[in-house]
Amino acid sequence: MKIIDGKGLAEQLCDGLRDRICVFATRQGRAPGLAVVIVGADPASQVYVAMKERRANSLGIRSFRHDLAADTSEDDLIALVDRLNADPGVDGILVQLPLPRHVDAGRVLDRISPAKDVDGFHPVNVGRLSIGTDGLVPCTPLGVMRLLETVVTDFRGLNAVVIGKSNIVGKPVALLLLERECTVTVTHIETRGLHGIVSGADIVVVAAGSPGLVRGDWIKPGAVVIDVGITRMADGSIRGDVAFDELDPSVAAATPVPGGVGPMTIACLMLNTVQAAERRV
């Protein structure tokens, strides 16, 4: 079984962006700009945002961080988004989720200019993805496809099973696999007979947030397994949704957790930022 090296592939992807960032900076007289908005002090969000900023700065993307208090009103948040939409030095806007309960996340995300929506969460970009036209695609699904492309040469007709139906991962991954002409089955927490469905899959993408949900003996020989799950356990360790240790050597390839999808998500955010910057010119 091949272990897909997400960390290494993320490095490669970022290295490939350096030239584009240099060319952009030389021609435009400024670096591509990424605004990151974080509301409140959710510890996981703080860690993710710090990783995104560090990566951006290491590549020559300027990051503009906006740390807002947990009790920031929805209207103030919307006003900030409006300012970032109008700011010529900002190419990408990312509002870190989850937002506090008193804020309507949908209203905030809808306000981000689709051209600057590097998360790909705006309904315009969701719509573009669903009809297969060029838009900004959510980072984790984009990373999942990049990882799959390193081990799958021809997607046509393969049985792909997606576990999880979130707007951030499950649904967009399913659309991207469908675009590649996989036969896609989307499953979720209410799905009956999950084991049987996964057993027939050539590609399994798991984004359920349920540690060890997918057992080794569910995976058929030759299949590829992408684990999007990241759960911090009581002992501080990180676990994925796949019981990785149980995977049989006959499995073609699988991603580890950590070091699989996570690094690719951040690399794809950089890719989306560069793409948004280039397209705005």
Ligand code: GUN
């Ligand atoms: N929170 C968890 N995942 C994500 C993501 O991909 N984007 C944003 N903005 N927030 C998140």
